[in-house]
Amino acid sequence: MINKGIFGPSVELKDRLKTLEEIGSLAEHCRGLGLRVSMTQGSWDLYHDAHKKYLAKARSFGDLLIVGVDSDEKIRHRKGKDRPMVPQGERLDLLAGNRSVDVVVLKELNHEKWALIKAVRPDVLIVSETTRKNKPIPQEEIDEIKQYCGEIVVLPAQGETTTSARVAHFTLNIGRQIKKALEDSIPGIIERVTGPLGEGEER
Numbered sequence: 001m002i003n004k005g006i007f008g009p010s011v012e013l014k015d016r017l018k019t020l021e022e023i024g025s026l027a028e029h030c031r032g033l034g035l036r037v038s039m040t041q042g043s044w045d046l047y048h049d050a051h052k053k054y055l056a057k058a059r060s061f062g063d064l065l066i067v068g069v070d071s072d073e074k075i076r077h078r079k080g081k082d083r084p085m086v087p088q089g090e091r092l093d094l095l096a097g098n099r100s101v102d103v104v105v106l107k108e109l110n111h112e113k114w115a116l117i118k119a120v121r122p123d124v125l126i127v128s129e130t131t132r133k134n135k136p137i138p139q140e141e142i143d144e145i146k147q148y149c150g151e152i153v154v155l156p157a158q159g160e161t162t163t164s165a166r167v168a169h170f171t172l173n174i175g176r177q178i179k180k181a182l183e184d185s186i187p188g189i190i191e192r193v194t195g196p197l198g199e200g201e202e203r
Contacts, residue, residue: 006064006102016096023038024119027181030064031123033188039122041068041107042131043075045084046168047094057155058126059100066103067095068116074109114145121151130157 005015006026018026027037038061044051059065069092075084084091089108095104107116117125125145137145146152 005136009139010011012095013093013096013104016101018103018105018109020105020111020115020119023103023116024121026103027064027122032150035063036061037064037118037120038062038124038126039085039120040067040128041070041071041116042128043079043084043175044095045086048093051081052098052100054128055095055098055100056122058197061124061126062122064102066102066105066120066122067101068107069095070107071106072109074107090117090154112166114148116143116203117148125149125152127152127154128157129154165200169189 003009008015010016019039038058040055040058041078046066055065056069069088070078070084072084086094092104092106095101105116112118140153
């Protein structure tokens with residue numbers, strides 16, 4: 001029975017984290033053992049139940065699940081300076097503790113496009129339907145990716161919300177609380193700053 005490293009019971013990050021340089025040979029070795037290698041990737045910010053369900057489903061497509069995790073710098077470059085909400089060290093640690101995840105790999109901003117896919121050459125690449133809708137991949141890029149994958153599986157959303165939706169909801173609630181506090185403290189302050197509302201308008 002294999003009970004060490006990524007196949008062991010430890011959920012310590014040090015036992016689950018691999019670099020981009022290490023992951024290719026590990027994936028090749030596992031395939032040599034007859035294991036089917038699956039892979040997915042994302043930000044995994046504000047980790048929630050839909051993430052957990054998605055990873056469990058992704059794991060069902062193979063014997064080994066490798067998860068790419070966007071670095072803080074990579075997320076800031078794509079989503080702005082206020083993201084991620086949870087720093088990369090915590091996100092990596094949370095994923096390493098998930099029983100569906102065998103290996104985590106940090107994806108840096110300076111990595112070549114599709115570097116992790118090219119290194120792993122997964123038997124199955126799992127892609128989120130939500131991500132694909134929000135950021136469509138041109139067909140020529142899909143054709144390129146297919147050269148490095150045995151199969152591409154698109155998974156539907158595994159929950160009713162996304163991290164971005166949760167952040168937007170949280171921000172909107174804070175804004176409403178600030179507005180109410182200002183109006184209670186300084187009556188008329190909102191109208192003086194923004195101008196009077198027209199009929200049917202709402203702030």
